[in-house]
Amino acid sequence: MIGTLGRKIIFEVSDNRVLTFESMSREVSGRWTEHEVLGVKPKAxxxxxxxxxxxxxxxxxxxxxxxxxxxxxxVERMVERGSAEYLVIGGRLVGRRPFRVTGSSEAWDKVYSRGELAKATLTISLEEYA
Structure with missing residues (x-):
């Protein structure tokens, strides 16, 4: 097992199933403000x-x-219900808190004659839930 997003999405490679992510980007930031001071540079x-x-x-x-x-x-249900899930990769938590599933984008890459979806690309957006 590669990892999980909550209990529902399990990233794995086995004889029967391959469900992995191609790329993951993570942004970590700090919050700053600046105070204007007359005659000198602003104070951060x-x-x-x-x-x-x-x-x-x-x-x-x-x-x-x-x-x-x-x-x-x-994933659509996770987005619309406001699910917050832990992301685990390689047996370790990513971040310290769960992530809310804020959005998803999908491309239907291959659809067979009876409307059966055979191949798709999914992008999931997550934001830390504090």
């Missing part, structure tokens, strides 16, 4: 950490034992 003040964001691109293929439509529907 650190307010605290910002919310981390993550973007995952996942390729879904029926040829690799994954049902693309099922995964897309599952």
């Amino acid at each position: 003040e650190f307010l605290g950490p910002g919310l981390q964001t993550i973007s995952l691109t996942i390729h879904l293929s029926a040829a690799l034992g994954v049902k693309p439509r099922r995964i897309l529907d599952m």
Whole structure:
């Protein structure tokens, strides 16, 4: 097992199934403010950490034992219900808190004659839930 997003999405490579992400980007930031002072440069003040964001691109293929439509529907429900899930990669938490699933984008790459989705590309947007 490569990792999980909550209990529903399991990234794995096995004899029966391949569900992995192609790329993951993570942004970690701090929150700052500036106070204007007459006659001198502004003074910077650190307010605290910002919310981390993550973007995952996942390729879904029926040829690799994954049902693309099922995964897309599952992610859609996560977005619309405001799910907050822990992201675990390599047995370690990414960040210290769960991430809310703020959005998804999908491309239907291959659809068979009866409307069966055989291949899709999914991008999931996550934001730290504090």
